[in-house]
Each structure stands twice: as structure tokens, then as C-alpha cells.
Amino acid sequence: MSTLSIRDLDLAGKRVFIRVDFNVPLANGGQEITSDKRIRASLPTIRYALEKGAGLILASHLGRPKGKPNPEMSLKPIAAKLSELLGQPVAMAPDCVGPSVEAMLPKPGEVLLLENLRFHAEEEKNDPEFSKQLAKLCDVYVNDAFGSAHRAHASTVGMIAFVKQDAKQAAAGLLMDKEIEYLTKAVKNPARPCVAILGGAKVSDKIEVIQNLMKVVDRLMIGGAMAYTFLRARGEGTGKSLVEEDKIGLARDLMAEAGPKLMLPVDHVVAAELKAGVETQVVNTVPGSLMGLDIGPKTVDAYTQVISGAKTVIWNGPMGVFETPPFDKGTVALAKAVAASGAVSVVGGGDSEKAIKSAGVADKISHISTGGGASLEFLAGIELPGVAALEIGANSGEGF
Numbered sequence: 001m002s003t004l005s006i007r008d009l010d011l012a013g014k015r016v017f018i019r020v021d022f023n024v025p026l027a028n029g030g031q032e033i034t035s036d037k038r039i040r041a042s043l044p045t046i047r048y049a050l051e052k053g054a055g056l057i058l059a060s061h062l063g064r065p066k067g068k069p070n071p072e073m074s075l076k077p078i079a080a081k082l083s084e085l086l087g088q089p090v091a092m093a094p095d096c097v098g099p100s101v102e103a104m105l106p107k108p109g110e111v112l113l114l115e116n117l118r119f120h121a122e123e124e125k126n127d128p129e130f131s132k133q134l135a136k137l138c139d140v141y142v143n144d145a146f147g148s149a150h151r152a153h154a155s156t157v158g159m160i161a162f163v164k165q166d167a168k169q170a171a172a173g174l175l176m177d178k179e180i181e182y183l184t185k186a187v188k189n190p191a192r193p194c195v196a197i198l199g200g201a202k203v204s205d206k207i208e209v210i211q212n213l214m215k216v217v218d219r220l221m222i223g224g225a226m227a228y229t230f231l232r233a234r235g236e237g238t239g240k241s242l243v244e245e246d247k248i249g250l251a252r253d254l255m256a257e258a259g260p261k262l263m264l265p266v267d268h269v270v271a272a273e274l275k276a277g278v279e280t281q282v283v284n285t286v287p288g289s290l291m292g293l294d295i296g297p298k299t300v301d302a303y304t305q306v307i308s309g310a311k312t313v314i315w316n317g318p319m320g321v322f323e324t325p326p327f328d329k330g331t332v333a334l335a336k337a338v339a340a341s342g343a344v345s346v347v348g349g350g351d352s353e354k355a356i357k358s359a360g361v362a363d364k365i366s367h368i369s370t371g372g373g374a375s376l377e378f379l380a381g382i383e384l385p386g387v388a389a390l391e392i393g394a395n396s397g398e399g400f
Contacts, residue, residue, distance in 0.1 A: 003390040004171035006045060012034070012053035013108055017138035017163075018045060018173060019155050021145035021370065022060035022078045030072035033081055038147075041370055043085060045144045045173035046111070050086075055106035057137055058082075059096060059114045059155055060145065067121025079113045086111065089228050096120065097133040105137065118123030131158030131254060138163070144173025146180075147349070147371035156386040170390055175370065178388060182367035183378045185214050186346045191311035197303070197334060199224030199317030200351065203247045207254075208380035209288045209316065214258050221263045221303045223295050223319035223330065228286075230255060230264050239270065239286035263303065267296030269327060270318065276324055293319025295330035304337040313338050316348035316354040316379060335359035348375040 020042040026032045033039075042058075049056055063073040076092055083090040088111065089264050093101045096114035106112045112331040117123040122130030135141070141163040148156050152221070160170045172180065186194075189312040193246075196217045198206055203226045213220055217265050222230060233251035255262055270290040271278045282296045297304070307313060315338065322328035338345050339361035350372025356362050369375035374384060 002390055002392055003387070004169060004392065005177050006048060006171050006173050007177075009140055009169055009171055010052075011049055011113065011140065012052050012168065014139040015057060015105060016049050016054040016142055017057045017134070017159075018042075018049065019141075019143045019148070020046075020058050020060050020173075022058075022075060023062050024078065024107050025148070026062075026077065030074060031077060033077055036081055036085070038370070039078060039081055039085065041175055041322075042144055042173075043141065044224075045175060046086065048174060049142070050111070051111060053108050055108050056111045056142070057106060057114065058090075058111065059117055059134070061123065061148070061153075061155075061282040062116050063118070065116060065118050067124070069116075069119045072118055072271035073118075075113055075116055082111070082113065089348045090272045096262065097130065097137075099164055101137065113212040115159065117153075117155050119290075123296065124151075126152050126154050126158045128158060130154045132162050135159040135166070135168075141170040143170075143357035143386055143390060144175045145386070146176050146369070148374070148376055149176070149384040150374040150377045150382075151373065152385035157389045160389045166169035172387075176387075178367065179330075179369060179375075180271045182344075182346050183346070183369070185376060186312060186314050187212070187379060187381070190216065190314075191344060193310050194312040194314070195219045195221065195306055195310045197307075197316075197319075197338075199222045199226065199319045199331070201225045201242060202255075203251055206317070206376070206380075207250065208382065209376060210254055210259070211257075212381035213314065213379065214254075214261065217295045217314065218261065219263060220258060220261055220315055221306065223265060223303075223334075224317050225292075227278045229267050230262075230393075234264075237285045237288065237324075239288050240291040241286055242291070243305065244247075244288055245325065263306070264300060265295045265299040268292040269296055269299040269330070274321060274324060274327075280326060290399045293324075294327040295323075300330055300333045303334055305348050307337045307341050307343070308332065310341055310343045313320070313341065313343045314379065315344045315345065316352050316376060318351055322358060328355075331355045332359040335361050348372060349380065 319330040
């Protein structure tokens with residue numbers, strides 16, 4: 001099955017409900033936006049719909065208000081920032097459903113921002129009645145919140161069934177389109193050689209990703225603390241490094257399944273403790289009193305050689321504790337290698353995005369995902385409910 005894009009729809013004169021991701025960090029009791037990155041990421045879809053003559057209803061969650069109103073998690077500051085970025089008024093609704101919202105529905109060219117969806121517990125419960133109330137606000141539904149596509153909530157899944165039931169259309173926004181395009185290409189039909197770089201703390205967080213990518217990639221390079229569970233499974237000394245003792249057997253099985261396709265660090269930057277300015281050493285095997293905190297220069301060279309010959313690179317997770325210099329060197333070196341490779345490069349959100357940006361090469365990466373959890377599940381081959389619900393021929397609403 002395939003999904004419609006917002007580009008496929010006639011939006012003129014229509015009320016378009018756009019599920020955006022305005023889950024931005026706030027300070028000063030919820031009054032100050034400390035990063036407007038997610039708001040800016042939504043602008044191409046919002047501007048496109050306005051240019052096509054639509055009236056817009058924007059909806060998002062923010063934080064974890066536990067199903068009841070919380071002034072510190074109101075979207076009011078986002079309405080003000082969005083108005084500034086768009087150069088036009090953005091009306092702020094007092095709620096996300098009900099008569100007060102219906103009285104404010106936008107005309108063509110107007111923008112209405114609904115209050116935090118999670119002020120209603122029914123949002124996360126994917127409640128049918130709440131979904132129906134959201135659906136009746138619009139003529140067209142667009143999901144542009146990839147970061148929430150792995151959640152089966154009312155605004156990402158439930159309301160779509162009612163939209164389709166009423167013969168209305170549901171489609172992906174421009175940001176969602178881009179996410180699906182790049183991630184699908186990376187895991188379904190990559191240009192080869194295709195290589196993956198996986199880091200982070202725990203094997204348990206990425207079991208499904210490793211298993212799925214082993215079917216896809218030509219080489220799989222492991223870094224970060226998760227490497228030490230694999231090295232322990234191979235019988236190597238890991239000192240005080242983080243090891244998931246209960247996952248050693250699994251790591252052994254994964255290595256047997258992957259064979260030479262899986263690459264592990266051959267040297268390590270170690271220290272007695274994790275803190276800036278601590279004395280470090282480079283070792284081939286981690287001594288008992290020390291902990292591995294970054295990949296070493298031989299590993300950087302080996303991984304860089306593989307990356308330089310790649311046509312597709314998938315990256316999720318840093319190679320060391322990159323937030324604390326000097327344990328950022330391995331991550332930065334590989335980020336620069338990916339940027340210089342000329343390969344189609346797809347980087348997961350969250351820490352992976354921070355790592356790429358800390359290396360100063362974000363503008364040379366083909367695609368940096370806006371959804372950490374969602375991109376991880378996509379790479380693991382797990383169906384994302386928010387994407388599946390958009391597919392042509394998906395649930396039309398029967399049974400509600």
C-alpha cells in the first residue's frame with residue numbers, strides 16, 4: 001500500500017487539520033521556548049497549505065500533562081512564535097475539541113492552533129469518541145508529526161478512520177513525506193554498499209534494529225557502551241565498562257548470525273571515571289580498573305575506511321560519551337567521514353542528531369530524522385501506526 005501526500009490533494013477552500021509536532025522545550029514556567037526547531041520544521045507544510053487556499057487547524061501535544069490541563073504545558077507560547085515565523089496572526093483555541101473550538105474554525109488563509117491534545121486523557125487512549133470530535137473539525141487530515149508516528153493516539157490514528165469514513169481524505173505532510181521517503185529507501189532499496197553505524201548505551205534498546213539491519217546492510221559497525229556487551233560475549237576484557245550481563249547470550253547469538261558483517265571496536269579510549277579533563281589512555285583491551293568511553297583511533301580508521309566506500313549510510317547512536325570531551329572524538333571523526341563520503345546518509349533523531357550537529361556537519365547529511373523513537377522503530381522494521389493509518393485502503397472506520 002502507499003500513502004497520499006498533501007501535494008495530491010485539492011486544498012482550496014478546505015479546513016485542513018494538520019497534526020504537527022510542537023513538543024518543544026520550554027523554560028520559565030512554560031513561558032519561554034528554548035528551541036523552535038520543531039516549529040520551523042513544520043513551516044513548509046503549513047505554508048504550502050496556506051498557499052493552496054486552505055484554512056488550517058494545527059494540533060500537537062506538549063510534554064506529559066497526564067490527561068489534564070497544565071498551564072506550564074500550554075501551547076500559547078507556540079502560537080505567538082508561529083505567528084512571528086509565518087508573519088500572520090495565529091489564533092489560539094481554549095481547548096482542542098468542543099463548542100468553543102468549533103466557534104473558532106478558520107476560514108481560508110487563517111490559522112488556528114488547538115490547545116495541548118494531551119490535556120485530554122482520551123488522546124493517548126485513542127478514544128473513539130474523542131477521535132470523532134477531532135475528525136469533525138476538518139475537511140482534510142494531514143499528519144506531519146513523524147516524531148509521534150509510532151504512537152497510536154487519537155490525533156495520529158483514531159481520527160483518521162472517521163475522516164475516511166466520511167469520504168474525506170487523509171495524507172502525509174511534506175516533512176512526513178521526506179521521512180518516509182528516506183527511511184524507506186535506506187532499509188528497503190538502498191544503493192550499495194550499504195553500511196550502518198549503531199551506538200548508544202544498551203543492546204536491549206536496539207535488538208530489533210540490529211536484527212533488521214543485518215538483513216539490509218553490507219557492514220554493521222557497533223560503537224558506544226553497547227559494544228562492551230558484545231566484546232564481553234566474545235570473551236574480551238571490558239573493565240568497568242557498561243555491560244548488560246543478561247544480554248551476553250543474545251549478543252553472542254547476534255554475532256554468530258551476522259558473521260563478518262558485524263564490526264566491533266578494536267581499541268578504546270578509557271579512563272577511571274567519566275568527567276571532563278580526566279586522564280585518558282588508548283588501549284586494545286579495557287583493563288579491570290578502567291572503563292571504555294569512546295572508540296579508539298584504530299577503530300576510527302577501520303570504520304572510516306568502510307564509510308568512505310559506502311553508497312548508503314544509516315546512523316543511529318553516538319560512538320562514545322560525546323557530551324563530555326574528550327570522549328566525543330570518535331563520534332565527531334565518523335560524522336565527518338560520513339559527510340565526506342558522498343553517500344546517501346540517514347541519521348536517526350535524538351542523540352544521533354545532537355552528535356551530528358556537534359560535529360558541525362549537519363548540512364552535509366542527506367536526512368536527519370525528526371523522530372528519535374519513530375526512526376528507531378522504522379529501522380527495526382516495526383510498522384508505525386501513524387504511517388499505517390494513512391495508507392490507501394487502511395481502516396475506513398468500520399467497527400466504531
